[in-house]
Amino acid sequence: MSKENKSINEFDINLICEYFSSLERQGPGSKEATLMALSFIDNLTNKSFIADIGCGTGGQTMVLAKHTSGQIKGIDLFPNFINLLNINANKLNLQHRVEGIIGSMDNLPFQSEELDLIWSEGAIYNIGFERGLNEWRKFLKTGGYIAVSEASWFTEERPAEINAFWLDAYPEIDTISNKVALMQKNGYIPITNFILPENCWTEHFYIPQVKAQEIFLKKYKGNQTADELVANQRHEAFLYSKYKEYYGYVFYIGKKN
Secondary structure (H helix, E strand, O other): OHHHHHHHHHHHHHHHHHHHHOOOOOOOOOHHHHHHHHOOOOOOOOOOEEEEEOOOOOHHHHHHHHOOOOEEEEEEOOHHHHHHHHHHHHHOOOOOOEEEEEOOOOOOOOOOOOEEEEEEEOOHHHOOHHHHHHHHHHHEEEEEEEEEEEEEEOOOOOOHHHHHHHHHHOOOOEEHHHHHHHHHHOOEEEEEEEEOOHHHOHHHHHHHHHHHHHHHHHHOOOOHHHHHHHHHHHHHHHHHHHHOOOEEEEEEEEEEO
């Protein structure tokens, strides 16, 4: 019985990976938002070492690579994503500076104080915002930067429906001021934060999914897991359109002190 369950679980993961592999970004974001965050990082040279943690297929990794000159390692748990990242790096002739490796964000393959910049777009929630800030700090040089995008509340009060949805999905969601306070508490000087524009959610994340969903549902017609996955994504998009003034992604940039 356990063997059967395991294979079903593996299939679920494979389905999820296949679905999100068809998208340039696996979460809300844009080239413009990545570049805006990068504009606040002032310590980078061709000797710099950057880690992109929870990199997915590397949409933002390639933007970073084109606008910096150091070495970049992308880390993600899913081999399919890393394979696509490395294919993209080769296509762009960036393979000498950019490498995707399979790994877990709670067991990173770096030395103490080895990194000049830690980047993580829409992924730190997998380990938790405070835990990520705390555990990753040791890999940064003093004066090194961290830049992460994170789901955050824009208001102190919000409607019960969206409050319940997010508390179930990610209990660590919090207000911007509380997130900034956590950065300070965990040994960073907060440099800046900014809210990702609405188009990071719509034209760069939810709209590209519409066509992907059609193809996916056709391929897996009658597959309950595929149906549920698409239904969840559609529900999430609906909630965003209904409640976007109450929450979104915020880029937080800090400097290790």
